[in-house]
Amino acid sequence: MTYCIGMRLEEGLVFLSDSRTNAGLDHINTFRKMTCWEQPGDRVLVLLTAGNLAISQAIVNVLEEQVVKDSQQPGLLGTSTLFDVAVLVGAAVREVYRRDAEALKEFGVEFNPSLILGGQIFGEDPRLFCIYAAGNFIEATMETPYFQIGESKYGKPILDRVIRPDTSLDEAAKCALISMDSTIRSNLSVGTPLDLLLYRRNELEVKRHVVIEAEHPYFAMLRTRWGEQLRRVFLELPNPDW
Amino acid sequence: MTYCIGMRLEEGLVFLSDSRTNAGLDHINTFRKMTCWEQPGDRVLVLLTAGNLAISQAIVNVLEEQVVKDSQQPGLLGTSTLFDVAVLVGAAVREVYRRDAEALKEFGVEFNPSLILGGQIFGEDPRLFCIYAAGNFIEATMETPYFQIGESKYGKPILDRVIRPDTSLDEAAKCALISMDSTIRSNLSVGTPLDLLLYRRNELEVKRHVVIEAEHPYFAMLRTRWGEQLRRVFLELPNPDW
Numbered sequence: 210m211t212y213c214i215g216m217r218l219e220e221g222l223v224f225l226s227d228s229r230t231n232a233g234l235d236h237i238n239t240f241r242k243m244t245c246w247e248q249p250g251d252r253v254l255v256l257l258t259a260g261n262l263a264i265s266q267a268i269v270n271v272l273e274e275q276v277v278k279d280s281q282q283p284g285l286l287g288t289s290t291l292f293d294v295a296v297l298v299g300a301a302v303r304e305v306y307r308r309d310a311e312a313l314k315e316f317g318v319e320f321n322p323s324l325i326l327g328g329q330i331f332g333e334d335p336r337l338f339c340i341y342a343a344g345n346f347i348e349a350t351m352e353t354p355y356f357q358i359g360e361s362k363y364g365k366p367i368l369d370r371v372i373r374p375d376t377s378l379d380e381a382a383k384c385a386l387i388s389m390d391s392t393i394r395s396n397l398s399v400g401t402p403l404d405l406l407l408y409r410r411n412e413l414e415v416k417r418h419v420v421i422e423a424e425h426p427y428f429a430m431l432r433t434r435w436g437e438q439l440r441r442v443f444l445e446l447p448n449p450d451w
Numbered sequence: 452m453t454y455c456i457g458m459r460l461e462e463g464l465v466f467l468s469d470s471r472t473n474a475g476l477d478h479i480n481t482f483r484k485m486t487c488w489e490q491p492g493d494r495v496l497v498l499l500t501a502g503n504l505a506i507s508q509a510i511v512n513v514l515e516e517q518v519v520k521d522s523q524q525p526g527l528l529g530t531s532t533l534f535d536v537a538v539l540v541g542a543a544v545r546e547v548y549r550r551d552a553e554a555l556k557e558f559g560v561e562f563n564p565s566l567i568l569g570g571q572i573f574g575e576d577p578r579l580f581c582i583y584a585a586g587n588f589i590e591a592t593m594e595t596p597y598f599q600i601g602e603s604k605y606g607k608p609i610l611d612r613v614i615r616p617d618t619s620l621d622e623a624a625k626c627a628l629i630s631m632d633s634t635i636r637s638n639l640s641v642g643t644p645l646d647l648l649l650y651r652r653n654e655l656e657v658k659r660h661v662v663i664e665a666e667h668p669y670f671a672m673l674r675t676r677w678g679e680q681l682r683r684v685f686l687e688l689p690n691p692d693w
Contacts (some may be wrong), residue, residue, distance in 0.1 A: 362604030366633040370678055371685055379690035387685070391608040407693070417693050427691050434688055436612055442680040443613055443629070448621035449669050451649070451659050 210398035211242055211359035213257035214368070214385045215325035217337035217349040220378045221409040222327045224255050225385040227393070229400035230262045243404040244269050246276070248286055249414040252330040254294060255406055259359035260322040264305055268322060271301040291328055291336040298326055299344035306342070323358040328408070335410055363395040364388030378407050383431065390432050452640035453484055453601035455499035456610070456627045457567035459579035459591040462620045464569045464650040466497050467627040469635070471642035472504045485646040486511050488518070490528055491656040496536060496570040497648055501601035502563040506547055510564060513543040533570055533578040540568055541586035548584070565600040570650070577652055605637040606630030620649050625673065632674050645670070
């Protein structure tokens, strides 16, 4: 499994992904779920993937090949809007579906990728999309400023309580890390290292991309103190008197 | 969907269930998921059900009929251990499976009940079981003092952080209500009124069974203050400085 979060805030974008993959409980590996493309001054694109790892890698590979091979049609580095990048990602999903879905089905493997795409292209605001297995997609709005993919339920309550469009990037990153911690504690199939990327509006380059291991000082502090404070708040609330 | 929690603590047992059922988003109803059987001085049995409502009701009905019809073999009021009650509930699940599963399958309806059974029979300690669709079951231990059925993921992190075998009944009830609140906020298919039952070890009768509507003063206070305090704790934690 996987857990990834993407947020679109007034200040910019926040992306967080774990790196655990498993093919059964006895076959656990570390693979990054975050891919970045960058042309400083022109665009930053971030893609998070969940679902079967072979499918996710095939989708990223289709996109990479478009960039490298064919300078006439430079793929996601040549579009003028992030919407058009989402269309390209959706098309890559469909290409992998055509190539692999039938063979996978014969082995009982579901075609189940889900993706978060975010970034900014010069001339546009930062944008964030969630792309489904059918290659269709939706865009984040002020009312729904974040998307989750993968093992999303454990970490959703804290996001719902905290994240607003005017949440600062640093606070949003803190909230994403708490949401990830709740998920890691409850589900063995989600684990460190984490990829955290903070993108401030109009930077048009990747300035803050941090890899967070379990013993990372800030993450370790957050895990400990959040748990302690949660228990303290819990104990301070009055007990029922039926 | 449904969300139910059962806990086995040193002081006794806590049960909490919601009451929302849905057959599609445009067909939402209120049905209680908690059934109690009581013989004061002898036994208290509490059953929580999740999954298809018709299946849940059929299982309860099989158990009720055994109690009423046949005084020679008085069903779950005649056993001498709670383990034997769990066996009877498992047998009822299997009877409903034999009767209905094939017809349900033709209409694409999965046979998916899950149940929590808890209580105390005179001469035994309080016990808690989780019963699966195959009629098999597991029992709660000191290491795993609670079970959840239904829409369990949103509300699991707070249980994992707070519930220990020596948690008091009132604190466990408070924690269960917070867990339920997180679930209700994140999932439309879980809703009030709630059934909350607190059973203190060796009472051998039901003394505290509360029906909690959305506007119940304690629950409303808890929802508001927990959300406020969570946000306050969140804001007090230092932001990252990458």
